[in-house]
Amino acid sequence: xxxxxxxxxxxxxxxxxxxxxxxxxxxxxxxxxxxxxxxxxxxxxxxxxxxxxxxxxxxxxxxxxxxxxxxxxxxxxx
Amino acid sequence: xxxxxxxxxxxxxxxxxxxxxxxxxxxxxxxxxxxxxxxxxxxxxxxxxxxxxxxxxxxxxxxxxxxxxxxxxxxxxxxxxxxxxxxxxxxxxxxxxxxxxxxxxxxxxxxxxxxxxxxxxxxxxxxxxxxxxxxxxxxxxxxxxxxxxxxxxxxxxxxxxxxxxxxxxxxxxxxxxxxxxxxxxxxxxxxxxxxxxxxxxxxxxxxxxxxxxxxxxxxxxxxxxxxxxxxxxxxxxxxxxxxxxxxxxxxxxxxxxxxxxxxxxxxxxxxxxxxxxxxxxxxxxxxxxxxxxxxxxxxxxxxxxxxxxxxxxxxxxxxxxxxxxxxxxxxxxxxxxxxxxxxxxxxxxxxxxxxxxxxxxxxxxxxxxxxxxxxxxxxxxxxxxxxxxxxxxxxxxxxxxxxxxx
Numbered sequence: 001x002x003x004x005x006x007x008x009x010x011x012x013x014x015x016x017x018x019x020x021x022x023x024x025x026x027x028x029x030x031x032x033x034x035x036x037x038x039x040x041x042x043x044x045x046x047x048x049x050x051x052x053x054x055x056x057x058x059x060x061x062x063x064x065x066x067x068x069x070x071x072x073x074x075x076x077x078x
Numbered sequence: 079x080x081x082x083x084x085x086x087x088x089x090x091x092x093x094x095x096x097x098x099x100x101x102x103x104x105x106x107x108x109x110x111x112x113x114x115x116x117x118x119x120x121x122x123x124x125x126x127x128x129x130x131x132x133x134x135x136x137x138x139x140x141x142x143x144x145x146x147x148x149x150x151x152x153x154x155x156x157x158x159x160x161x162x163x164x165x166x167x168x169x170x171x172x173x174x175x176x177x178x179x180x181x182x183x184x185x186x187x188x189x190x191x192x193x194x195x196x197x198x199x200x201x202x203x204x205x206x207x208x209x210x211x212x213x214x215x216x217x218x219x220x221x222x223x224x225x226x227x228x229x230x231x232x233x234x235x236x237x238x239x240x241x242x243x244x245x246x247x248x249x250x251x252x253x254x255x256x257x258x259x260x261x262x263x264x265x266x267x268x269x270x271x272x273x274x275x276x277x278x279x280x281x282x283x284x285x286x287x288x289x290x291x292x293x294x295x296x297x298x299x300x301x302x303x304x305x306x307x308x309x310x311x312x313x314x315x316x317x318x319x320x321x322x323x324x325x326x327x328x329x330x331x332x333x334x335x336x337x338x339x340x341x342x343x344x345x346x347x348x349x350x351x352x353x354x355x356x357x358x359x360x361x362x363x364x365x366x367x368x369x370x371x372x373x374x375x376x377x378x379x380x381x382x383x384x385x386x387x388x389x390x391x392x393x394x395x396x397x398x399x400x401x402x403x404x405x406x407x408x409x410x411x412x413x414x415x416x417x418x419x420x421x422x423x424x425x426x427x428x429x430x431x432x433x434x435x436x437x438x439x440x441x442x443x444x445x446x447x448x449x450x451x452x453x454x455x456x457x458x459x460x461x462x463x464x465x466x467x468x469x470x471x472x473x474x475x476x477x478x479x480x481x482x483x484x
Contacts, residue, residue: 014383020441021390021452025397027434028416028453032401034428035413043123043192 098465105399105462109326109406116407124176124191128161131187132178135161145250148178159186160254164247168195168239175240177247183217183257185248190240199233206230208237212244217252217259221245265334272315273337275308280345283357298360302367310364314423317342317358319398319455320415323405346460351467356460359450365419366450369442376443382451390452398458417455 121140128138128146135148135158144163150156159180165172171194178187188209193200203209208230215221221241223229229237249259279301286297309315321343324330331339346358359366372378383390401414418435421427427435441448450457 013381014385017381017383017445017448017452018386018390020437020445020448021393024434024437024453025393027430027437028397031428031430031434032404032414032416034430036404036408039408039410039413042194 095468099469101395102462102465102469108399108403112403112406113326116409119407120409124163127176127189127191131161131176131189132158133187134158141254145254157181160251161187162247162250163191164243164245164250166239166242166246168193169199169235173236173239173243175243175247177244177251179217179248179251179255181255183248183252183255185213185215185217185244188212188244188247193236193239195236195239199236203230203233203236203240208240212241215244215248217245217248217257219245265332267334267337269337272308272313273341275304276338276341276345279305279309279362280341280349280357283361284349284353284355286361287353287355287357301362302370305362306364306367306371309362310368310419310423314420316364316417316419316423317346317456318415318417318419319401319459320405320411322459323402323411323414326402326406327409327411329411347463350460350463354464354467359454359456359460363450363456365417365422365454366447368422369438369447369449372439372442373444373446378442378444378446380446381444394452394454395458395461397453398455401455415455418449 125138128148129135132148134150136151138146138148138161139154141147141160146161148158148161150158159178161176161178164175164177167173173193173195174191176187176189176191177185180186190200190204190209208227211227212221215226219226221227221244223234223238223241227237227241229241252259282297282301285291286294286301291297315338321339325343333340342358346356350356397416401416404414405411418427418431418438421431421435422439438449438453445451
C-alpha cells in the first residue's frame with residue numbers, strides 16, 4: 001500500500017518536473033522568436049531608411065557655375 | 079549475473095558515447111554551415127549600403143573583413159577608393175556606417191548600414207544633414223561635435239556615433255593607402271573588483287574541487303554567496319551563451335577594457351580542458367547560487383524523471399544549439415541568449431521572461447537547481463567540451479599509447 005502510494009507520488013513528481021520544463025522551455029522559445037522578429041523588423045526599418053534616402057538623393061558632383069553675361073558687351077540696336 | 083550486468087552497462091555507455099560523438103560532429107557541421115550562411119547574408123545585406131555610399135563604382139570587391147575595394151571599371155584598372163564599414167557605439171548600441179574614402183583619404187560618401195538608435199532620433203539626424211556634413215572631410219580631421227562637426231540638438235549620442243564611425247572608417251581606409259594616421263592612445267587596462275573577485279573565485283573553486291580539501295562545504299557556500307552578490311546583484315555579469323557566440327563570431331573585445339570577459343571564458347575552458355572540472359557552474363555561478371539558496375529554504379531535492387531523462391537532456395542541448403545557431407546566423411550574439419540572468423539581477427526583461435523567471439524560482443524551492451539541470455545553455459556547452467575532450471584524449475592515446483592523461 002505504502003509502496004503504491006510512494007510510486008504514484010513519484011509519478012506525480014515526474015509530471016510536475018516535465019510540466020515545468022515544457023512550459024518554461026515554451027516561454028524561452030517564444031522569447032527567442034520575439035527577438036528574431038524584432039531584429040528582422042529593425043533590419044527592415046534600416047532598409048527603408050536607405051530606400052528613402054535613395055529616393056531623395058543629395059546633389060552629387062561639382063556645382064555648375066550659373067550662366068552670366070557681361071552687360072557692357074551688349075549693344076542696343078535701334 | 080554481475081558480469082552480465084557489467085557488460086550491459088558497458089554496452090549502454092558505448093552506445094551513449096557513440097550517439098554523443100555523432101551529435102558532436104553534426105553540431106560542428108551545423109555551426110560551420112550556419113556561420114557561412116550568416117556571413118553570406120550579412121554580405122548581401124551590405125551591398126545596397128555600399129552602392130549608395132559610392133554610386134559611381136562599377137563593382138565592389140571584398141578586401142578583408144569590413145573593407146571593400148570600389149572599382150570604376152569591370153577590368154579593375156581604376157580604383158575609386160575603399161568602402162569601409164566603420165562602427166561606433168551610439169545610444170542604443172553599435173552603429174555601422176559604410177564609408178567611401180578616395181585615395182587621398184577624403185570621405186566621398188557615407189551611408190548607414192545598421193543601427194540600434196531610437197528611430198525618431200535617427201530620422202532627426204538624417205534630416206538635419208549631418209551625413210552630408212561629414213562627406214568631403216579628410217581623415218586627418220577631428221570629427222568632433224562642436225569642433226568641426228555640428229551635432230544635432232537632442233540626438234547627441236546618435237550624432238557622435240555617426241561622426242565617430244565615419245572617422246573610424248576613413249582612418250581604416252587611409253591606412254590601406256599608406257597615408258599617415260594619428261593613432262589613438264590604447265585604452266587603459268581595466269582591472270578592478272570584478273576581475274579580482276573572479277580570479278579569487280576561480281582559485282577557491284579549483285582548490286575546493288580537490289579531494290583532500292577539508293572545508294569543501296564551507297568554501298562552496300562562501301564562493302556561491304560571493305558570486306551571487308558580486309557577480310550577480312552588484313555587477314550583473316554572469317557567464318552567458320552570448321560569450322561563446324561572440325567567440326565563435328570572432329567578436330573578440332579589446333582585452334584592455336574586457337579582462338573580465340577573457341578571464342571568465344578563458345578560465346572555464348582552460349580549467350575544464352586541463353583538469354576536467356567545471357568550477358564555475360557548481361561553485362560560483364550567481365544564478366545557480368540563487369537557486370540553491372531558495373532550495374535551502376524549501377528543502378529542494380534532486381528530482382529527475384528517469385523515464386524521460388534522456389529526452390530532457392537532449393531537449394536542453396537542442397535548445398542551446400538553436401540559440402547558438404540563431405546568434406551566429408544573425409551575427410547578433412545577444413539574439414539567442416535566452417538566459418534569465420539579466421531579468422533576475424538587472425530587473426530587466428519582457429513579460430515572458432519575468433513569467434519564466436517566476437516559474438524557475440518557484441521550482442527551485444522543491445527541485446535542486448531546475449534551471450541548471452534542465453534549461454541552462456552553459457550546461458550543454460560544458461557537455462560539448464567534455465565530449466570533445468574525451469574523444470581527443472582517446473585519439474591521442476591511440477596515437478601515443480604510452481601517454482597518461484588525467
